[in-house]
Amino acid sequence: MPRKKKSLLPKTSWKRIPQKAGKQAITRESKIVKMRRLLRFTAISLGTGSTVLGLSLLGYYFINTPKTPATNTTAASFVHLEIQTDGVLPAPWIEFRMALEENLGLMQIDMSGVKAILETYPQIKAASVERKFPKTLCVRVQERFPVFRMKVKEASGESVVLLVDEEGFVFKNIRYPDRLINRLPYLAGVDLHRTVDGYVPIQGVACLAELFHVARTNFPDLAREWRVVYADQLIMAKSFTKGYIRVRSRGVKEILFSPKNFEKQLEKLQYILDSHGGPSVSYITRVNLSLLDQPTVEFANNFHPDTYH
Amino acid sequence: MVNSKIIGAVEIGTSKVVVLIGEIVNGKTLNIVGMGVSSSRGVKKSEIIDFNAASDCTHATIMAAEESAGVRVDAVYLAQSGRHLDTFFNDAEVTVKSSENIVHRSDIRRLLAEAKSKLLPEDRAIIHHIRNGFQLDGQPVDNPEHLEGHKLGIGYWNIHGSVKKMSDSIHIINGFGLQVEDLIVSCLASGKMVTTDEEQKCGVLVIDIGGGSTDYVLFKNGYVVYSGVIAVGGDHITNDLSIGLRTNAKLAEMLKVKNGKASLEPKSKNDKVMLIGDLTIGDRSISRASVCQIINARLDELFKLIRGDKHIAPFFSKRELASVVLTGGTSKLKEIEKLGEKVFGLPVTRGENPSWVASDLAGPEYSTTLGLLYFGFSYKDESRFSEQRKRTKFIKGVKQLLGF
Numbered sequence: 188m189p190r191k192k193k194s195l196l197p198k199t200s201w202k203r204i205p206q207k208a209g210k211q212a213i214t215r216e217s218k219i220v221k222m223r224r225l226l227r228f229t230a231i232s233l234g235t236g237s238t239v240l241g242l243s244l245l246g247y248y249f250i251n252t253p254k255t256p257a258t259n260t261t262a263a264s265f266v267h268l269e270i271q272t273d274g275v276l277p278a279p280w281i282e283f284r285m286a287l288e289e290n291l292g293l294m295q296i297d298m299s300g301v302k303a304i305l306e307t308y309p310q311i312k313a314a315s316v317e318r319k320f321p322k323t324l325c326v327r328v329q330e331r332f333p334v335f336r337m338k339v340k341e342a343s344g345e346s347v348v349l350l351v352d353e354e355g356f357v358f359k360n361i362r363y364p365d366r367l368i369n370r371l372p373y374l375a376g377v378d379l380h381r382t383v384d385g386y387v388p389i390q391g392v393a394c395l396a397e398l399f400h401v402a403r404t405n406f407p408d409l410a411r412e413w414r415v416v417y418a419d420q421l422i423m424a425k426s427f428t429k430g431y432i433r434v435r436s437r438g439v440k441e442i443l444f445s446p447k448n449f450e451k452q453l454e455k456l457q458y459i460l461d462s463h464g465g466p467s468v469s470y471i472t473r474v475n476l477s478l479l480d481q482p483t484v485e486f487a488n489n490f491h492p493d494t495y496h
Numbered sequence: 497m498v499n500s501k502i503i504g505a506v507e508i509g510t511s512k513v514v515v516l517i518g519e520i521v522n523g524k525t526l527n528i529v530g531m532g533v534s535s536s537r538g539v540k541k542s543e544i545i546d547f548n549a550a551s552d553c554t555h556a557t558i559m560a561a562e563e564s565a566g567v568r569v570d571a572v573y574l575a576q577s578g579r580h581l582d583t584f585f586n587d588a589e590v591t592v593k594s595s596e597n598i599v600h601r602s603d604i605r606r607l608l609a610e611a612k613s614k615l616l617p618e619d620r621a622i623i624h625h626i627r628n629g630f631q632l633d634g635q636p637v638d639n640p641e642h643l644e645g646h647k648l649g650i651g652y653w654n655i656h657g658s659v660k661k662m663s664d665s666i667h668i669i670n671g672f673g674l675q676v677e678d679l680i681v682s683c684l685a686s687g688k689m690v691t692t693d694e695e696q697k698c699g700v701l702v703i704d705i706g707g708g709s710t711d712y713v714l715f716k717n718g719y720v721v722y723s724g725v726i727a728v729g730g731d732h733i734t735n736d737l738s739i740g741l742r743t744n745a746k747l748a749e750m751l752k753v754k755n756g757k758a759s760l761e762p763k764s765k766n767d768k769v770m771l772i773g774d775l776t777i778g779d780r781s782i783s784r785a786s787v788c789q790i791i792n793a794r795l796d797e798l799f800k801l802i803r804g805d806k807h808i809a810p811f812f813s814k815r816e817l818a819s820v821v822l823t824g825g826t827s828k829l830k831e832i833e834k835l836g837e838k839v840f841g842l843p844v845t846r847g848e849n850p851s852w853v854a855s856d857l858a859g860p861e862y863s864t865t866l867g868l869l870y871f872g873f874s875y876k877d878e879s880r881f882s883e884q885r886k887r888t889k890f891i892k893g894v895k896q897l898l899g900f
Contacts, residue, residue, distance in 0.1 A: 217673065
């Protein structure tokens, strides 16, 4: 049985008279007041109920709706991605690497972010991202073109072929065809230094590249025979205008070039080799063109012109 | 942040119901924001004789007041009057407990409990315990705490009433969905309004002549010394006029208000007054002397009854009163002060409400309701005596929001 609460009121106070406010309405006014209170109570209850229900539904909707970026509602999604490249990287490869979210609005694309992502790939020299309103995102990629190749050993002991562009930038091959790579001469006589995300660019490659470029353009038969280009003597000279460039071709073991006036040197080399049977002549072991006006030619010890003609 | 409380003062009188609504702002300022007045029904000699009729007019007046204020009342202070009220004086004395004879709070608590412990019959309930000051070894003191003495005494003037009669008026308020915060005896409320602290110290008798009853209270040394009720009021004068002049009560009331005087001046002995004043059928001239004599006779009797009250009479004989103040609707009768001075032998003035009251509330008929608001404003919430007030503010707020 519940214990009766002890009252603190004095036993004789009028406050002991029970007050039953609102229990019964006998007058017109009190009925009006009671009705108003009932209506107010109903309105507040309905209002509170509908607010709670609304909030619950809203919460349920938010919890159960997959999260989509708010940008959808603020900008129209772009529908066309225009990718241009001057190299070999295919557009799907670039699009995949850009990692753009689906249905992204044109104005919501982080253009500098996309550019930075693309430029993390060493083969990509530069990238530009541009909005073309109303619904096109234009991406232009400038790739590095390999001039030489290098064979290096990874930490794991595995040999890999790296490519070097005319600026001496070293990068791994992405999608360059083997037939193109196999035609490139190896670059030798250089020290390769690693960085966090690649290699330190090789100094002096521009000079070698120029030589190779002149050879490929003007004397393609000669250039086709070149197998290794040595940069050690050039680097040792500590000046890219001094020293010499050493090239090993399929026929001649050592061709020395001065780092100046390549065309003239190549002309002389062409003349020398033509006069001895063509670029793949095998009994000439060394041609020194670095002396410019006075090239020297060394023949093999068992040289006998009749054997070759 | 502004913290406001809306209180209502309700006086269910014999001739009219008055409701005032006040807003207490931050417990410091009282603004009177609403008012409702209507003629009363179902009330005779300040006691409810027809619950439904009294409820009708009271509820209509509260509603009118709430509509004029544009707010809902939080708590009601209700005036109480009528013949059922009675008083008694109760004193108590305790010996100071401490060995150094220093009065501690525990001594005061013991004294107060002792003084209030007087039991009453089942059907009676205390409305007010009015403290009449402490006495330490027979000497009056304001606050005896930390003073040195042997005997600590106190006197309480207790006003009590019939539980049934009080329940009736409380239930009328309850019927409107409101709770009564406090009951206040009419004469105390009006007495506080029409007298100053200085007058109360010097000794003043306040007579509140209402429609159905006359309440009076005697202040001396700043305390209430006595209060009483006589079931005679302005309605009796109207009734006398109606019988004496052979006219109906309505015309008699008009005659009283328009041409009534409490004492007759010799120069207007032969004056005639018109009963209605518009020369319609039934209008006739009446001797002013007749009207005045009837009023004079009733008021003279009333004043003599008060003067003859055995509790008050000694104050007149010892000349301990400075003045008599008249208030209530009937005190507006002309020449009533002269009659009062003649009967009491003291300066008699018509009570005036404080100057801060708006002009439309300055009349003596509003002094009781104004006094109720004043009590509500200065009310100290003694929560240990109130079970209702134990509810937390939060629950109160929720209930108010939901309209209960």
